[in-house]
Amino acid sequence: MxxxxxxxxxxxxxxxxxxREGKAIIVDPGDAAPVLKHLDENGLSLSAIIITHHHYDHVNGIELLCERYPNTPVYGPENQCKSITQRLKHDDTITLLDLTFRVFAVPGHTLDHIAYYLETSPSGPALFCGDTLFAGGCGRxxxxxxxxxxxxxxxxxALAADTEVYCAHEYTLSNLRFACVVEPNNRDLxxxxxxxxxxxxxDLPTVPSKLALELLxxxxxxxxxxxxxxxxxxxAALKYWNQNDIFASLRAWKDDF
Structure with a gap:
């Protein structure tokens, strides 16, 4: 299961x-302590670590986890994080616990950022996207x-609309407050x-979210x-614009919100 x-x-x-079957893949362990607690409480052993980008709150737990579970493979992008043992690029695939993840290069938040797409999960496809796409927002x-x-x-x-989006932060409420300013008449929002x-x-998590809901x-x-x-x-007082201008102005607006 x-x-x-x-x-x-x-x-x-x-x-x-x-x-799956007593083994675990850990995504973006910025802190080892809660991971070790979770593994111990659930009778899980660490099989692999996958990393989306180099920020400390996504990688700082790797060393301690690998001390506790020696020879654990660590998958991640090309960056300065020395703990990564398997470097990945766009369109690579990796198979862990008999699950195949497709890798997407998604630069923006950082230049090294990648995401992992699992086509089969308990409730449909799953995307582990770090800090690229958030519920109701996107990364700085x-x-x-x-x-x-x-x-x-x-x-x-472009992914399947039933994709579950597993982002790395509980930012949803603040993101949606901003979204309501941008689209005050959006009933779905x-x-x-x-x-x-x-x-x-x-005190319940608001993620994962469905991609279909994000699109709305x-x-x-x-x-x-x-x-x-x-x-x-x-x-933004734009007289003429293209979609990139709109996105850039929207991101700047959110930064100042």
Whole structure:
């Protein structure tokens, strides 16, 4: 039986545990302690670690985990993280626990960022996208350009609509507050915002989310929408624009929100 479980870390991180028959794949372990606790409490042994990008809150737990579980393979992108043992690039595939993950290069948040796509999971396809796509938002552009991020999000938009999006942070409520300013008349968005408020009040995770819902409510996946474009253009005082201009202005607006 395959399961995918969140492990809370820091103030708002999710480390994902993909488990099958007593073995686990850990996604982006920024902190080893909660991972070790989760493995011990659930009778799991560590089989592999997969990394989306180099930020500390995604990689700082690798060394301690590998001390506890020697010779654990660590998959990740080409970057300065020395703990990665298997380097991956766009369109690579890896098979772990008899599960095949396809790798997408998704630069924008960082230049090295990759995502992992699992076509079969308990509730449909699964995407482990780190800090590229969030529930209701997208990652800040620390290294990449708006065009790179727009292209990366375009790769994700093209996936099956029933894809479960496993992002790495609990940012949903703040993301949706901003989205409601961008699209105040989007009924799907307003309904999602109310549901998200209720889930957070109950201290429940709001992720994973369905890609279909993101396409209806996430402004960063809707920069081709006329209402979104007009709202962003008005805010940014754009007289003429293309989709990249809209995305760049939307991201800047969110940064200042």
């Amino acid at each position: 395959l399961s995918i479980s969140p492990i809370s870390a820091f103030s708002d991180n999710y480390i994902w545990c993909v488990a 552009l620390f290294e990449g350009t708006p065009k790179q991020m727009l292209n990366s999000l375009g790769l994700i938009q 307003l309904s999602r915002f109310e549901d998200t408020q209720a889930r957070r009040q109950a 409510t996430n402004p960063f996946l809707r920069t081709d929408n006329a209402a979104v474009q007009q709202q962003v253009a008005t805010h």
